[in-house]
């Protein structure tokens with residue numbers, strides 16, 4: 001079953017910040033963390049992370065066949081921040097990333113990344129966080145979706161949707 005923790009609440013200014021990040025890195029994926037005060041479901045900070053996928057792909061294309069166009073990879077510094085935050089005053093509640101042009105779904109690759117392995121009967125998420133996937137198009141963000149791990153289904157379920165932004169006005 002789904003965790004009974006309240007769904008995080010993501011205010012418009014935080015959505016605006018992560019949509020801007022997705023536009024900035026387009027056509028590559030962006031990634032980052034959303035943070036709330038301990039015990040609160042209300043996100044009050046977006047912390048962009050560095051997508052290290054291209055660096056790892058260049059170094060070891062066999063192990064990292066994808067580029068940042070279709071994957072994200074959190075580096076050691078960002079992962080340390082995430083791990084340390086979880087027990088602190090301002091935990092990371094959500095990992096966000098964008099999907100350039102392909103829609104806001106939780107991919108098989110996203111599931112493997114969140115579990116740190118192939119999904120099977122014993123797999124558990126590596127981090128106690130929800131996930132936002134942003135649908136980034138060339139001239140606007142279409143929408144974003146929130147996904148949460150479901151213990152019974154052994155998969156990430158779509159639990160909330162956020163409206164996107166209008167296309168940039170044409171000249």
Ligand SMILES: [Zn+2]
Pocket residue numbers: 097098099106107109110133
């Ligand atoms: Zn993804």
